[in-house]
Amino acid sequence: MTQVRKAIIPVAGFGTRLLPISKSIPKEMVPVVDRPLIQHVVEEALAAGINEIVLVTRSGKSSIEDHFDAHAELEDSLANKGKDDLLKTLASIAPPSLKITSVRQPNAQGLGHAIFCAAHLLGEGEPFAVILPDVLVKPQPGSQTCDLGDMVSRWDASNAAQIMVEAVPEEEVHRYGIVDCAGNEPSAGESANMQGVVEKPSPDEAPSRLSVIGRYVLPYRIMELLSDQPPGAGNEIQLTDAIDRLMKEGSSVEAFRMNGRTFDCGNIEGWLKANTLLAREAGYEV
Ligand code: G1P
Numbered sequence: 001m002t003q004v005r006k007a008i009i010p011v012a013g014f015g016t017r018l019l020p021i022s023k024s025i026p027k028e029m030v031p032v033v034d035r036p037l038i039q040h041v042v043e044e045a046l047a048a049g050i051n052e053i054v055l056v057t058r059s060g061k062s063s064i065e066d067h068f069d070a071h072a073e074l075e076d077s078l079a080n081k082g083k084d085d086l087l088k089t090l091a092s093i094a095p096p097s098l099k100i101t102s103v104r105q106p107n108a109q110g111l112g113h114a115i116f117c118a119a120h121l122l123g124e125g126e127p128f129a130v131i132l133p134d135v136l137v138k139p140q141p142g143s144q145t146c147d148l149g150d151m152v153s154r155w156d157a158s159n160a161a162q163i164m165v166e167a168v169p170e171e172e173v174h175r176y177g178i179v180d181c182a183g184n185e186p187s188a189g190e191s192a193n194m195q196g197v198v199e200k201p202s203p204d205e206a207p208s209r210l211s212v213i214g215r216y217v218l219p220y221r222i223m224e225l226l227s228d229q230p231p232g233a234g235n236e237i238q239l240t241d242a243i244d245r246l247m248k249e250g251s252s253v254e255a256f257r258m259n260g261r262t263f264d265c266g267n268i269e270g271w272l273k274a275n276t277l278l279a280r281e282a283g284y285e286v
Helices: 037-047 062-067 072-080 084-093 111-116 147-158 170-175 221-226 239-248 268-281
Strands: 006-010 052-057 099-104 128-131 135-138 161-167 177-180 191-193 196-199 210-218 253-257 261-264
Touching: 006 037, 006 111, 037 062, 037 128, 037 135, 037 147, 052 062, 072 084, 111 221, 111 239, 128 147, 135 210, 147 161, 147 191, 147 210, 147 253, 161 239, 170 210, 196 239, 210 239, 221 239, 239 253, 261 268
Parallel strands: 006 052, 006 128, 052 099, 161 253
Antiparallel strands: 128 210, 135 261, 161 210, 177 196, 177 210, 191 253
16 A cells, blocks of 8 residues: 655645735745744644645745755854754754655646646655645644544555544534535544535535545545546635545545644634644743
């Protein structure tokens, strides 16, 4: 069975819900406590044993790549001043095992289109993870669980695609992909077989209240399905629709219910909450 070595992280969005912050700063570079959002997400991938990151990006967002690149002038200056702690902080951003590649999404045609922009970087038949960087997934306070790592282990054991989910109130189902587990919903840290997934349903059409969080472990076949995926909700090419087709053609897809907590940093209120809570947990007096 092929190992999951790559995570595709789409970062080409405009971040309109974070305006005016995100006018000239990529939303992925907005800080959460002491590091940019994208660094938290790359750390999550590394914790799950995934070292190869593919950024799907666009013009005006090169500071994301710069963040993971060497900065010789700064490093020399810190070394000359004997600032070893800061040098260590810089080195920890991109450990030697981390490999970052980027591709461009020439025009915004939806999440499915963004993911497909990275198809040629996968080996034949290679499975991959997708991480949507707006949402941080953190373990419960005091716990060390890594939900994405658990999803990779489940893929290794069963070869079933894994889609991370959490319950949302009924009035919020229209904002997410909503999964159908035919009533057999997984408990935290467990997976259950899915039989469908719908992008942004109305409360009447929603098959459950389990929403897709933005962490996926997917087989290569998804790329083939995306290659001719017609536009869906919002007239965009939806990853959700390709996952639904994967199930309909008989492949196993499971909903993995996270153990941890989510912080939606894609809007001002969620981002402020993440900063306040996580800063306190890190020992800052705020
Ligand atoms: C995307 C996905 C959706 C998922 C959501 C999680 O939607 O299409 O299925 O539930 O991310 O944040 P977006 O937020 O890009 O509209």
